[in-house]
Each structure stands twice: as structure tokens, then as C-alpha cells.
Amino acid sequence: MQGRWKETMAGGSAEAExxxxxxxxxxxxxxxLKNAKTASAHGxxxxxxxxFHAKSTLATGRAELTFxxxxxxxxxxxxxxxxxxxxxxxxxxxxGTGQPDTKPETVQSxxxxxxxxxxxxxxxxxATQTQEELARHGKVSAGNPKQISLKVDSLRSHYIxxxxxxxxEFDVTLGDGQTFHETVHHASGSVIQDINGCIAEGVLxxxxxxxxxxxxxx
Numbered sequence: 001m002q003g004r005w006k007e008t009m010a011g012g013s014a015e016a017e018x019x020x021x022x023x024x025x026x027x028x029x030x031x032x033l034k035n036a037k038t039a040s041a042h043g044x045x046x047x048x049x050x051x052f053h054a055k056s057t058l059a060t061g062r063a064e065l066t067f068x069x070x071x072x073x074x075x076x077x078x079x080x081x082x083x084x085x086x087x088x089x090x091x092x093x094x095x096g097t098g099q100p101d102t103k104p105e106t107v108q109s110x111x112x113x114x115x116x117x118x119x120x121x122x123x124x125x126x127a128t129q130t131q132e133e134l135a136r137h138g139k140v141s142a143g144n145p146k147q148i149s150l151k152v153d154s155l156r157s158h159y160i161x162x163x164x165x166x167x168x169e170f171d172v173t174l175g176d177g178q179t180f181h182e183t184v185h186h187a188s189g190s191v192i193q194d195i196n197g198c199i200a201e202g203v204l205x206x207x208x209x210x211x212x213x214x215x216x217x218x
Contacts (some may be wrong), residue, residue, distance in 0.1 A: 006008060006067060015178060028046075028051045029051075031051040031052075031096060032048045032049065032050070032051045032096075034096075035048075035049065035051065035054065035096040035097050036048045036049065043136055046097075047177055049097075050096075051096055052096055053092035053139070054096050054097055055092055055097075056091070059088070059089065059090040060088070060089055060173075060177070060179045061088045062086075062177050062178075062179070063086070063087050063088065063089040063179065064084055064086060064087065065084065065087045065169050066079055066082075066083070066084040066085075067079060067080060067082065067084075068081065069081050069084075073106070083196075089179070091153070091181055091193050097099055115148075115157075115191070115195070117138065117155075119151075119152050119153070119154075119155075121148055122152045122155050122168075122199065123151055123152040123170075124145075125199055126150055126170065126199050126203060127150050129199065129200060129203045129204065130148065130150065130207070131202050132137060133204075133207055134207070136151065140153070146174075146175055146215065146216055147174070147175035148172065148173075148174060148175070148206075148212065149172070149173040149174075149205050150170055150171070150172060150206075151170060151171045151184075152168065152169070152170045153169045153171060153181075154167075154168070154169045155167075155168045155169075155195065155198065155199070157191055157194050157195050159191075162189070163187055163188065163189050164165045164187065164188055164189070164194035165185065165186070165187045165192070165193045165194070166185070166186050166187070166188075166194045166195055166197075166198035167183065167184070167185050167186075167198070168183075168184050168186075168198045168199060168201075168202045169181065169182070169183050169184075170182055170202060170206075172206065172209075173214070174211070174212065174215045175217070176215055177213065179209055180211065181211075182202050182206060182209070184198065184199070185201075186198035186201045186204040193209065
């Protein structure tokens with residue numbers, strides 16, 4: 001299958017492609033300068049940072065990439081089914097400047113009504129519900145104390161033809177160094193029930209995750 005790969009130069013030639021890359025590089029550098037100016041507007045000087053995804057929400061050098069399955073046309077070199085490699089992973093938001101977790105977050109907006117909260121508040125709610133679930137259904141046993149750190153990246157609810165559908169995304173860090181990202185969906189006929197239900201669904205999915213279960217029982 002590898003013989004089917006073919007390289008096509010942007011613009012039809014190496015020179016045209018290089019000119020396109022130069023233009024893109026200049027555009028990105030202008031974005032970096034603009035972002036640095038914006039970030040420094042409150043009196044604290046900020047250096048030039050990456051143009052996109054400036055604020056890291058989670059980074060680890062102890063992750064693994066595993067190819068569970070790959071179509072034949074995507075198999076090449078190291079990319080083979082069943083192969084696992086150590087990798088460095090960085091989760092971040094899409095902004096070119098760091099945004100505070102206490103910045104108001106629009107959770108739902110429809111028909112002139114807007115519901116807002118903050119990622120910090122939503123994270124606290126999710127952490128509290130996780131503790132309550134563990135206290136209600138968990139068993140205390142001798143051994144090393146366990147730690148689960150949560151950070152909610154986003155919570156959105158959208159109105160779709162007579163019902164609301166929400167999505168919550170959050171990062172998880174376990175006490176043994178494991179880190180992973182979760183995306184959970186929920187739907188309800190009421191926007192408040194949908195938002196609260198999505199957070200609760202996120203907690204249940206978290207506690208059912210095999211990595212969390214194995215960690216808590218270790």
C-alpha cells in the first residue's frame with residue numbers, strides 16, 4: 001500500500017510551496033505579536049508565545065500511544081496495529097492567550113436566555129459529586145491513599161428540536177501519574193436537568209473507567 005503515496009507540491013513546484021510556507025510563517029508571527037500585546041494590556045508584560053493553544057491544561061511525559069487497529073492504507077513504518085510507543089502529551093485550550101479559569105463561561109444560550117458559570121466552579125461541583133459517590137458506594141481499606149485530580153475544560157448545552165444535548169470535557173490525573181481526557185454526552189428535555197445530568201454522567205463515566213477502577217483497587 002505504501003507505493004500509492006505521492007507527494008504533490010503546493011502551487012505545483014518546490015519554489016511555490018516554499019513561498020507559501022514563508023507567507024504562512026509571517027502570518028503566524030503577526031498573530032503571535034498581536035497575542036503578546038493583548039496579554040500585556042493589563043500591565044504585566046508577556047513574552048511572545050505559541051500562536052495557538054497557548055495555555056496548557058495538562059501535560060505529561062508518561063503517556064503511551066497504542067495503535068489498536070489501522071486500515072491498510074494508513075499503515076506505514078512505525079504505525080502498525082498493536083504497536084505501543086511512549087509519548088509526551090499536552091492538552092490545551094484553543095486560545096492564543098491564557099484565559100483564567102474564573103472567566104465566565106457560556107454554558108447554554110438560546111432564545112435570548114444565557115446561562116453562565118466558570119470552569120473553576122464546574123470543576124468544584126464535579127469533584128464534590130465524585131467524592132460523594134465514592135463515599136456512598138466505595139469501601140475503605142488499608143493501603144496507600146488514592147488521589148484523583150479533575151479539571152473541566154468545557155461544558156456546553158445545545159437546544160436540538162425539543163430537547164437539550166450537552167457535552168462535558170475534562171482532564172483526569174490519577175495519583176500514580178496516569179493522565180487522560182474524557183468527553184461525555186447527555187440529553188434531557190430541560191436545560192437545567194441536562195447540565196446537571198451531564199456533570200453527573202461525567203462522574204459516573206469517570207468512576208467506571210477501567211483505569212480508575214484498577215487504580216482504586218491497587
